[in-house]
Amino acid sequence: MPKQVNHEERRQIIAEATWEMIMKKGIEGTTVRAIADEANLSLGALRHYFSSQEELLSYSMELVKERVTERIEKKFAQDIPMDELLVHFSLEIIPLDDQSRLEMTVWFHFMANVQFRHKFEGDDGILQALEQLLSLLEAHGRLKPGIELQEEIETLYALVDGLAIHCLFAPVRLTRERIVPIIVKHVNLLLLHPLNSSIFL
Amino acid sequence: MPKQVNHEERRQIIAEATWEMIMKKGIEGTTVRAIADEANLSLGALRHYFSSQEELLSYSMELVKERVTERIEKKFAQDIPMDELLVHFSLEIIPLDDQSRLEMTVWFHFMANVQFRHKFEGDDGILQALEQLLSLLEAHGRLKPGIELQEEIETLYALVDGLAIHCLFAPVRLTRERIVPIIVKHVNLLLLHPLNSSIFL
Numbered sequence: 001m002p003k004q005v006n007h008e009e010r011r012q013i014i015a016e017a018t019w020e021m022i023m024k025k026g027i028e029g030t031t032v033r034a035i036a037d038e039a040n041l042s043l044g045a046l047r048h049y050f051s052s053q054e055e056l057l058s059y060s061m062e063l064v065k066e067r068v069t070e071r072i073e074k075k076f077a078q079d080i081p082m083d084e085l086l087v088h089f090s091l092e093i094i095p096l097d098d099q100s101r102l103e104m105t106v107w108f109h110f111m112a113n114v115q116f117r118h119k120f121e122g123d124d125g126i127l128q129a130l131e132q133l134l135s136l137l138e139a140h141g142r143l144k145p146g147i148e149l150q151e152e153i154e155t156l157y158a159l160v161d162g163l164a165i166h167c168l169f170a171p172v173r174l175t176r177e178r179i180v181p182i183i184v185k186h187v188n189l190l191l192l193h194p195l196n197s198s199i200f201l
Numbered sequence: 202m203p204k205q206v207n208h209e210e211r212r213q214i215i216a217e218a219t220w221e222m223i224m225k226k227g228i229e230g231t232t233v234r235a236i237a238d239e240a241n242l243s244l245g246a247l248r249h250y251f252s253s254q255e256e257l258l259s260y261s262m263e264l265v266k267e268r269v270t271e272r273i274e275k276k277f278a279q280d281i282p283m284d285e286l287l288v289h290f291s292l293e294i295i296p297l298d299d300q301s302r303l304e305m306t307v308w309f310h311f312m313a314n315v316q317f318r319h320k321f322e323g324d325d326g327i328l329q330a331l332e333q334l335l336s337l338l339e340a341h342g343r344l345k346p347g348i349e350l351q352e353e354i355e356t357l358y359a360l361v362d363g364l365a366i367h368c369l370f371a372p373v374r375l376t377r378e379r380i381v382p383i384i385v386k387h388v389n390l391l392l393l394h395p396l397n398s399s400i401f402l
Contacts, residue, residue: 023315025229026227026228026229026230026313026314027227028226028227028229028230029227029229029230105313105315108309108312108313109313111309111370112227112306112309112310112313113227114224114306117370120370151382151383151386154367154375154379154383155360155383155386155387157363157367158359158360158361158363158364158367158383159356159359159360159363160359160363161363161366161367162358162359162360162361162362162363162364162366163359163363165362165363165366166355166358166359166362169312169318169321174355178355181352182352182355182356182359185352185356186356189390
């Protein structure tokens with residue numbers, strides 16, 4: 001018996017076909033008809049899952065965020081010492097494998113498009129997650145005294161996103177071995193008890 | 202008499218029309234014919250300046266880099282104290298006005314496109330410039346002792362590019378007033394004699 005694919009799974013498969021199309025043709029060249037062909041569906045069948053191109057593209061953008069969130073939640077389900085959370089979180093954001101490189105490139109296409117960019121302005125979930133993590137560490141007395149929390153959140157967010165982009169564009173230079181000490185060194189500016197890079201390599 | 206426009210100026214005007222087209226249609230939707238229309242030129246006249254679509258798009262991408270370089274050179278032509286160079290350089294990279302926001306968005310379109318990305322992998326000029334500036338500061342004994350130069354160059358590069366992207370996507374949150382203290386605080390980790398944020402506001 002063929003594997004049953006439910007409604008939500010089918011939507012994800014179509015969104016992944018949309019990613020492939022965006023990689024080839026850009027957002028502006030991605031039509032509902034071409035996606036239906038890519039996903040081996042009739043136009044009518046595709047309309048059953050997405051009523052418009054706008055809905056399909058929005059969902060495809062949202063799915064990038066969801067996939068990253070899923071990876072982080074899976075990582076955090078492990079028993080990780082609180083002091084190490086910021087480093088593990090950062091390493092999940094940075095695209096160190098082919099799948100996350102594809103997702104980040106698709107994300108880039110959306111963010112270059114002024115129409116779609118607006119959907120996520122200042123709300124890609126990363127800033128909010130960093131706020132939560134740093135607040136948690138502060139509440140548990142794990143941060144050095146006198147930290148300006150809002151400024152440090154913004155700084156760490158910029159550093160991690162900058163590393164993520166450079167890793168995407170220059171993967172040969174920005175290996176995991178090069179990235180880990182940079183993140184750990186920066187996080188150690190904040191933590192009361194410094195971490196050792198070697199536990200993340 | 203109408204203003205004489207030389208060959209190179211005309212190429213820049215056409216490249217700027219290409220930027221406008223990319224903002225509207227993406228790279229993949231940007232055709233030589235549409236650019237000729239946008240720039241009020243016949244297809245034959247446009248071919249006089251660019252022999253192929255590939256050449257036109259490459260030049261348009263290169264022009265973004267040139268414009269940023271020009272701004273930095275103009276800034277550095279002023280008599281700036283050596284210790285302040287890193288902050289001024291960083292502030293020229295970050296898109297704080299409409300023109301640099303347009304340029305950075307166009308740059309984003311190119312970097313999202315795998316074909317064009319390869320032209321600039323690890324070579325957008327910023328990393329090299331930061332290397333030169335930090336080496337200059339080190340040679341003049343302006344840095345704290347024991348700085349790991351290569352790691353600090355990479356860290357500053359990521360921080361500045363991260364801030365640039367966040368400024369592009371969330372300009373309401375990331376104002377100059379918010380960005381300057383973040384950069385100065387980070388640069389002060391490196392400098393022997395700390396700077397005061399207020400001189401850059």
